[in-house]
Amino acid sequence: MLFLNLIGLDLKKADKLFVWHPYTQMEDWRKWNNRVIVRGDGFYLIDSEGNRYLDGCASMWCNVWGHSRKEIMNSVIRQVQRLQHSTLFGLGNQPATELAEMLLKVARKMDHVFYSDNGSAAIEVALKMALQYWRNKGNSKKKRFISLENAYHGDTVGAMSVGYVPNYFRPYKPMLRLSTRIRTPEPRTILPKCNGISHDYIEKIERAFSAYSSECCAFVMESGAQIAGGVNIYPTGFQKMIAKLCQKYDILLILDEVATGFGRLGNMVEYLAQGSIPDIVCFGKALTGGYSPLAATLCRSQIYSSFLSDYLESKHFRHGHTYTGHPLGCSAAIANLRLYKKQNLLSKIRKNSTYLRNRLKEIWESPVIGSVGHKGLLAAVQLEDKRGKKRIPIEKLNVYGKQVRSNYYLTQEALKRGVFIRGLGNTIVIIPPLAIDREDFGHLLDVIFELVGKVEAYHSNP
Ligand SMILES: Cc1ncc(COP(=O)(O)O)c(C=O)c1O
Structure with missing residues (x-):
């Protein structure tokens, strides 16, 4: 379904043509499958084609209750x-x-x-x-x-x-x-x-x-x-x-x-x-x-x-x-x-924080994770090769038939799985909406962990 607004504008095309995005190489943006968000529903963002994305970065770390809190x-x-x-x-x-x-x-x-x-x-x-x-x-x-x-x-x-x-x-x-x-x-x-x-x-x-x-x-x-x-x-x-x-x-x-x-x-x-x-x-x-x-x-x-x-x-x-x-x-x-x-939000945050800490132990076993930092509802998972004494940073992955930055790969793959995340260099930052419910949080972590597994596979068979 192509979403045309009242004046018949093709939003995806217009976005590529007219909008200059922050911290973005627009040359890349013009080649990507861009998404234009038209609606919010709870912890999900909905784009002009009707696709739903779990807001895994709390819309640049500010979202608390989701997108339609009455x-x-x-x-x-x-x-x-x-x-x-x-x-x-x-x-x-x-x-x-x-x-x-x-x-x-x-x-x-x-x-x-x-x-x-x-x-x-x-x-x-x-x-x-x-x-x-x-x-x-x-x-x-x-x-x-x-x-x-x-x-x-x-x-x-x-x-x-x-x-x-x-x-x-x-x-x-x-x-x-x-x-x-x-x-x-x-x-x-x-x-x-x-x-x-x-x-x-x-x-x-x-x-x-x-x-x-x-x-x-x-x-x-x-x-x-x-x-x-x-x-x-x-x-x-x-x-x-x-x-x-x-x-x-x-x-x-x-x-x-x-x-x-x-x-x-x-x-x-x-x-x-x-x-x-x-x-x-x-x-x-x-x-x-x-x-x-x-x-x-x-x-x-x-x-x-x-x-x-x-x-x-x-x-x-x-x-x-x-x-x-x-x-x-x-x-x-x-x-x-x-x-x-x-809503006693602090208590919910602390419970979710304990849940997050326990789950972070799961990915620590991965050979492409160099360190994991965590406090509250912030976690930083460092993508690094931890084999051998010297840690080799994973700058690029050989995927899509070319070398791409790992955080670009992660963002694109997460979007395909209905999750929006935004990393910082080689760090996967987990920073969900503060009131996220357990089911959505679990889904967010499942997708991130699955993608870490993919990075691991690409890294061992470049
Ligand atoms: C610690 C800190 N200070 C200030 C800012 C700037 O805030 P804003 O993006 O609302 O200008 C940010 C944004 O990420 C931040 O993380």
Whole structure:
């Protein structure tokens, strides 16, 4: 069945002709069997030809309840009927006010909320807040940011500067304000078991803090785990150690919970679970469960109060977007957060997390799996040849009569099996909608494990 919309547009053809997709080599895209999604139904996406795909990557890690949750849809519909938009420049609006109160109850120790529309913007806000905080306090020397290698904080200029992933951002380097990056500790993996920060590493980190303390305004890091720049689940105690060093050397701590907050790692708010209270924290993605673009930067009163003064002293914060605190986004987030409580989502996430951990043991036996990391509803399965002493990365597979990248192969084969996944390089990232039911989750894992078996076969008979 070819899906033509009301003006008779062939969606697949039009997509190929007109739409430029993110992080995509469009030359490849034009040759592929592209899919255009027209509908959502529970945890499934339905394309213009009526095919159903289990949303195995939670629509870029933001989907919580699936695609047709009536409580959230009704909240947005009610809101659009009352007030579709009113600016936060010079006026308040009801959903933005109510959501701020709700967020501050959850994100304990934070006192104020600044809204934006996406995670990258939330990071820009945090960086600008930190820089101006010191300036407002009369210290103009503190201008440098420190961040971690392999961090990813989004695609805007400030976010790329602190989350500089060379493979992604090399062409934009001339426009970046490069920050000081320090090495990330070895990731915590469950298979093989690895968790620990060496004494050597702790000493090196402390030396960096000490060297930069007079000029560094803030340390920026993802909270709990790095994901997009290469999955790295932090060793126990690492984030707490950073928080302590920030205090000791008078450096602000900015935590990025855009991808890891609201349950992804098994905790509602990751910084509380890690015992590391930040000065500024960013949320996005799961905040609205995928029903509207919205992000938020929360800060402590000490930050906020440094911006209070006589207007002519010019200490107020200069940031805002047309859609800052958009009523529809805020109403979606309110309904979403209410559902977390009503459905006891955290308990479901933790049960599914145990299920995931047990099943991950199944694929560990495979000779093409080098390591497995897991926390909450995030798992990273590293495709590597683990035979012999040296691990040889599996860059390309000889399939379809040619050499193709393994993650391209996995995505295409999963789509054929009715599952949408999106890997990161040679890492298979398992990051389902947070409220996924056991049957769909089991199916997602079955397909991924079957495909790992195929990679294994191709690898042994190239
Ligand atoms: C940790 C982290 N921070 C920030 C962002 C940027 O969020 P957005 O894509 O909404 O701009 C992402 C996106 O993946 C992320 O993973």
